[in-house]
Amino acid sequence: MSGAEPQGRTRGALVRQRMRAQFVGRSAQLSLFAENLAKDATSEVDPAEFLFHVRGVGGVGKSTLLRQWQEAARRAGAVTAVLDENDVHGVHQALVDLARQLAQQAADPLKEFDRAVEQYRREQEAAADPALREGREPSVPSRVAAQTALGAASLIPGAGVVTAMVNPDTAAAGLDRLRAGARARARRTREGDATGLSRAFVSELVRLCRKHTWVVLFFDTWEQTGRYLDEWLRNLLQDGFGPLPVNVMVVLAGRDELAEREWAPWRALVVDVPLEGFTPGEARVLLAARGVTEPGVVEAVLHLSMGLPLLVDLLALARPADAKDVHAGGDVVDVAVERFVQWIGDPQQREAVLACALAPQLNEDVFAAAAPQQARGLWGWLCGQPFVSGRGDFKQYHAVVRASMVRQQRTHSPQRWTTAHLRLADAHAAWRATAERGLPPAKRWSDPRWRRHHLDEIYHRLCAHPAAQLPAALAQAVHAAGHDTATLRQWTDVLGQAAHDTTDPALSSWADRLQSATTDDDPALASLDALLAHGRLDTAARAWAHTYRGRHLYYADRDDEAVAELDRALAIDPRNASALAHRGEAHRQAGRLDQAVADLTAALDLDHDDAAWALGSRGDAHRQAGRIDRAIADFDAALELNPAYAWALGSRGAAHQQAGRLDQAIADYTAALALRPAYAWALASRGEAHQRAGDCEQAIADYTAALALRPAYAWALASRGEAHRQAGRYDEAVADLTAALELNPTYAWADRRRDIALRQAGH
Template structure:
C-alpha cells in the first residue's frame, strides 16, 4: 500500500512499507549540549533504540514529522500503522511514544477499550501521567458517574431507565454541537423510537432528579458531553505542548472507536489543536471509504515481517551468530519479529539445537528453557488474562519472580496500568502446550484461579442487590467466569450466559466485555461451541438494535438458562420491541416472562406501562395494581400509576398514588415537586405552594423545582414572583433552555420584549432543538407588533436549516398573525411533508384555513389531529369554536362537551362552551359555564370579558364593568378587556374613560388592527374627530387588509366628511371581502338613496336584512347582533315589522339609543315622516326601558 505525500525541498525517502513521507535530512552540525539538556539515561535510551532492528526508518520519519510545524504541507496528523499479529506494531508504537515523550509531547496510549468512554478515560490518564492533566474531563467523568449512580440506585426511578441510559452511552454517536435536545426534544437524546408517553415519564423524572441542565445533557449523551470536555482539555494542553495520541490493537478497539475517532478528527465535538498527531495501529488498514475525507492529513504504513537481513541483524545484537542456530531460528519464526525475539531469548542461553526443525517457535522456546521452575512459571503466566503477583502465584502454585517474568519480550503492561499480559501470538501456543501436556493439570490450574477470584468476591462483602452495581465485583466475576469456562467447557456456558444477562445494561461496555470474554474462553480452551457463541454475541452487540434483539432472542430461548434469567432476557427484549414500536411483540415478551416467572413486579409493572402507551388504560391499571400487590412498597409502580392517572386528568387518583410514593420516599424533592404539580392541576394553589416550598428547601439548587414553582406563580398571574424564581434557576444553570424560555414568556407578558428575545437567544443556543423556545420567540414578535422582523429572523434561520419543521411552523405562526395566509400555508405544508403527524402544525394549518375562508379544510385537519390523538381535549375545543363559526351549533356543543369530559377541570373548556352558548343566544347556559370557568381560574381574561358581555346584554353595566376591571388587572392579554371596557364606558357616556382605554389597547397591541378599528369608531361616532378616525382606520387597513370592518369604518368616515365617492369605493370593497356584513351593505344603500337610485338601494337593503336571518332564527338570538334590524326594516318601508321587533324585545337602553340614532340618520334620506312611527314607539312609555335622550326630539 502506498501514498504520495508532498515534499518541499527534498525527495521523499521510501522505506520497505512503500510509503513516501516528507523527509528532512539529519543535521551535520555538532552542538555542545549542556548538563541540563542531556543525561546518561538519554545515552542508554538512544543506544537501546539503536537495537530496534528493521524499524529505524519509520522511527526517524515519525520523529521528523513531529519537528514539522502544523502549517507545513509535509506535516501529517494521522499515522495509520497496520500489519499482521506479531509483526511488531505495538513495539514500534511504544517507540514512537517514547520519541514523542522525549520531544516534550504530551502523550497517551490506549489498546483495550470496549466503548468510547473507557477509551477517553485511558487517554486522559495517559496525558496526566505525561504531565498534562485533563481536569475538565476528569471532573465531568466524576460527575457522570455520580449521576448514573444516583439514578441506578434510586428505587423510585422509572422502570427501564438505567438500561435506556446505558444504550444511549453505547449507541449514540457524536452529533453536531447543540443537537442534543434537552428541554423540549428529550426523545432524541434517549431514543427516537421510544414511545412518547414513556419518554414523558423519563423526562419528568430526569428533569426533577437532575438539577442542572448541563448535567442532564451529560447523563443523556455522555459520549458527546465527555468528548467535548476532553477536546477542550486538549486545546488547553495544545497551547503549551505538542500532543501525540496512540490507539493500538485497532482491529479490536476500532469496533467501538472508529466512528468516534472520525468525528473527533472532523471537529464534531470541538476544534482540535493543530499541533497534534494521532497514531492508529491495527492488523488492517483504515477503511478507505470512511477515512477518505482525511486522506490529506494521513499517512499509511504497512509493517511487514523482517527481511532475513533484518532478522539476522536482531540476532546479532543478541550475539547469536552461529549459522546453524540462526538458520533454525529463521526457519521456525518465519521472520516474525516477536518469534525471532522469543527464540533469541532461548538461544542466548546457549540451548538451541540446530538439528530440530519440526517444532514451533514457542515450543522450541519452552523446550530450550533449562530451568524447569522458570519454564513452569512462564507457562503459568499464560493462563490468566491479567497478571499480578498474587494471580501468578496461584496459577503457578508457588512463589514466582514476577519482575523476571515481565522482562520477557512478549510480556507487556496493561494500558490501564494494572497488571501485565502476554502477547496473544505467544500466549495462544503456550495455552495449547499446557492442554496438550496435561488436561488434568490445565483444569486444576483453572479451578485454582476460579477459587482465587471467588475468594476475592467474598472479601468484598456485598449484598446481592449491590453486586452488579459494583465495578470491582463485575471485574472479578468476569475473570472468575472466564476460568470456569476454560476449566469446565460447554457445561459452564449456561452459567456464563446467565451472568452476561445479569450484567446486561449495567455499564455501557458490560455486555461487550462478557461476549468477548466468552469468545476468548472458547478460543483459549479450544472449545468450538463456546467460541462460536461468544463470537456471535460480539457481532450482534456491534450491530443495530435489530441485531441486539436477535442476541436477546438467543438468551430468552436458551432452555439451558434458568427461568429467572430467561424471564430477565424476555423483559429486556420487550424494551427493545417497545423502542421499535412493536408493541404486540413487547407485550408477548412480557406475557411469556410472566408465564415463566409469575408474581414478579418487575415484569408486570413494565407491562402496565406498555398497555398505557397503547392507550389500554384499564389493563395498565390492572397490571400496576398487581405489581403493587406483589410489592406493596414498589414506589416506581405507584409513580407510574400516578403519571397515567394524571395523563387521563384523573387528578385525585394521581394525588392518592403520589401521596403513597411520598410516604415511601419522605423528603424526596422530586416527588414533592410532582405532587405540587398535581395540586396545580387541581387548582389547589395553597397546597401546591406548600409542596414546592418544601421541595425548594430540601433542594435549593434544584432548577426544576424553581421552574415548577414559577409555573405556579404564573397560574395565579403573579408574574413578578415567577420572574424571581426563573432568575434563580438561570443563575444556577445559565444554559437551562427551559428556564430561559419560560423567563422569556414571563417577560413577554410584562411587555419586556427586548429582554425576552435576549433570553430566547440564549435558550436556542443552549438547545437548538427546543420547540418551545421558537414558539415563544414567534409570540414575542407577534405581541410586540414586529411581525416583519420576526419573519426576517426565521427566514434567516430557515435559510441555513431549510428542512427544520420547527422553524417553518414558527414562521407560519407569524404569517398567520399578519394575515398572510398563503405564505403560512406554504410553510405549514412543507413542515407537514417533513413531519406528517406534527399535531401542532396540523392545528395551526386548520386555523389558517379557517381564517382564510377555507373552513372545511380546517375541520379536516382537526379531524386528523383527533384521529392521531383522540384524547386531546384542547383540539376538541378548537374544533368546537370552528364549528360554531360555521353555524354547526350541535356539533360545536358536542365537541365542547367532549373537551370537558377529557378535562373536567379545564377553565378554558368551560370558557369555550360558554362563548358558544353566548353566540347562540343561550345567555343563561353561557353564564353558568363562564361562572364555572372563572371559579376555576379567576384570572381568565376571556371568560371575564364574555361574562361582561352578558351583563351588558342584561343591562347590568355595573357588573359588566366589575368583570372588565378585573380582566384588565389580571388578564395576560389585556387589550381585549380594555376595548370592551371602552365600549361600555361609551354606552354610559364616560367618554374620557373610554378614550383612555382605547389608547391603552392600541399601545399594548401597537400596530395590530382591531384596537385601531375600535378607537376609530370612537372618534367617528362619539367625538366627531374625523381626521383621527380616518388615521386609525387607514392604519387598521394597512394591518388588516382583508378585514371588512376596517374598510367600512373608513367608508363611514369619508361619508361623514361628504366624500361620497371614496366612501362608496370602501363599502364596495368591504362587500367583496365579506358579503355577509349587513352594515356595509346598508351604508352603500344610503349612498344610493342619496343619488336617487331607489331600486339599487332596495336590493342592497334586502341583502343587508338577509344577513341577519341566521341570528334571528336562533332559539335565543343575541339582540346586539340584531340591533340594525329595525333600521333595515324601516328603510325598506316595513315600519310595522320594525315596530313589532322593538316592542317584543327587551332591549337595554344603550341599544334603544343606538336604534334611535340610526333612524334619525335614515330620516335624512327617506324622510322624517317614514321613520317617525318607529321613533314614536321608542319614545312612548310602552317600553320597559329608559329611552330618554334618544336624540329624536323634533323629528
C-alpha cells in the same frame, strides 16, 4: 518543550522528514535499532501527509514500536495516553480512561471533562428510568425528540515521536482541503449518548495543547479497539465534536488495513506504515546482542522465526547451544515458544510462565493464584519478559505467545488444564464475593471490580468445562444485554476468548452469533433475540430475557410490543418484580392508569429493586388520574428513599401545579434543576408555572433555557409563543408558534393560538 507557539515551516519540514525516516525503517521495530534511524534532511515534504497507521501481523513489533514512540514522546515533554483492547468496549469507557491518563501525566485535573462524566452518569441513570423517556415527561403533549447540534472538529489520526511532529500551520492546510468534502458525509455515531463527553474531551485537549506542545493518543490492537472507536474517530475527522488543534496526534496500530469503504475519504492524508519482519542482517544484529553467534544456530533461528521480531527475541533468549536445538517441526510459533520454555533453566520460572499463560490478564493477585507455591516470588521476573506487556495494574502475554502456550497445555495435559482453570475461577469467585459486600444486586453490573471478577470467573469455568458451563454463561449474557452495550461487548469478548482457547464447537458457535449481534444497529435487542431464538436458557433466564426485551421495546416507543413481551415474562415468572414494574410504566404511558397502578403496586409488594422509581411512576399514574393527594404521597415516599431523584421532584411539582399550588410547584421544579441542570422538561414546566402566575418574562426566560437544551422542543416553543402573545409581542408569538407547528403539524393547540396571535397582530 512548553508553550503553544507554532513551529516555522522550515523546521516543520525538517522534523517531518526525520519522522518519515523513523517510521518507515524496519529497524525501528525494536529499540536496539531505533537510535540509528533518524536522518537529517532538508527537502520539503507534502504537508498533507501527516496521518500514520502502523500495521502488521502478530509478533512483528507494533506494540513494541508504540511503546518506544510513547517513551520518546514523554521524553520530549508531550502528554500521552494509550489504550488497547483491554481498555475499550465503548466510547464512554475509552474517553474516561484517556482522560484519566492525560490528567495524571499532566498533573492537571480535567475538570470540564469530569463534570461531563458526572452529567453523563446522571443522563444514563435518567435513561434507565422509564419515566424519563425522551418526550414522555409529565404534561408534555407530544413526543418530539431533542436534536443534537454537532460542532466542528479536526483530529489528526497519525503517529509520531513528538520531536517529529508536523507544523501545525501546514497541517491545517491539509485538513481544510479534506473537510470541504467531508462535512456533507458526516453522520452521527451510534454512541450518540457520548456526544457530550466527546465535546468535553475535545475542549480539554484544546486546553492541554495551550500548555504543552504536543498531545499524543495511542490506540493499540486497532483490530479490536477499532470495533468500538472507528466510527467515533471518523466523526472527529468529520468535524463532529469541536475543533482540535493540529498538535493533537493519534497513533493507530493494528493487524489489518483500514477499511476502504469507511476510510476512502481520508486516504490522501493517511501514510500507511506496514511493518515487516527483520531482514537477515537485522536479525543477526539482535541475535549477536543476545550472545547468539554460532553460524548454524543463527541460520536455524532465521529459518524458524521467519524474521518475526518476537520469535527472534524468544529464540535468542532460549540460548540454543547448536542448530539441532532450534529445529522446526509443526507450527512455527509453537516450536519457537516451546524452545523458549524448554530453555528456561529454572524449573520454577518455567512453571510460572506456563501457569500464568492461562490468565488473559494478570496482576500480582492473579499471579499468586495461578503460579505454583514455590514460584510466588517471581512476579517481577515475569513482568520483565519480552512477551509480557501492559499498563497500570494489569499485564498480559503477547497474544501470539499466549495462544501457543494455551494450546500446548490444553492438548498435552487436559487434567492439569482443567484443575488450573478451576483454581483461577474459584479465586475470582472469592474476589467477586468480596466486591459484593455492601453492593445492592441492582448495582453489581455497574461496578467495574465486580464485573471484572465475574467475567474472569466465567471465562475460567468455560475453559474448564465448556459444555457444562455454557448454559450459565448464556444466562449471564442475558443480564449483560440488559445492562448496556459496553457490558454486552465485554461479555461476548469473554465468550469469544473462551471459544478460541478451548476450540469447543458449541461455544464457538455462540460466540460468533453474539459477537455478530453486537454489530447490529440495536445490539441489545439483537442479542436478546438470538438468545431467545437459539438459546439453552433456563426458566429464570428466559423470563429475564423477555423482561429486558420488553423494557428495550418500551424505550423505542413500541409500547404494545413492550407490553406483549412483558406479558410473556410474567407468564413464565409471575413474581418478576422488574417485569411488573415496567409493564406498569408502559400502561401508564399508554393512559391505562388503573392497570399501571395495579402492576406497580404488585412490584412494590415484591420488593422491587428500585422502589423509589416504582413509587414515582405510581405517583405519576395517580397524578394523571387526578388523585393528587395519593400522587404526592407516593412522590414523598420516593424522595424519602432517594432525595436526589430529580424526576420525582419535578413530577411532584407537576402535581402541585395541577392542584393550583404554583409556589410549591416552582419550588419543586427549582430543586429538580439543582440536581439536574440540563433537565429541559423541568425548565419548561417551571416556565409554565411562572406563566400561570402571571410572570410572562420569567416564563419566557425558562422556556428559552429549555430550548437551548432541546432546540426541537415543540411544547416549549408553543408555550413561549403564548407567553409572548400574552405580553403583547405578537410577531414573536407568531414566529414561535409557527416553529412549533413545523415540528409538529398536528399540534392543534398551537394552531389555534397562532390564529389568535395573527388576528391580534392585524394579519
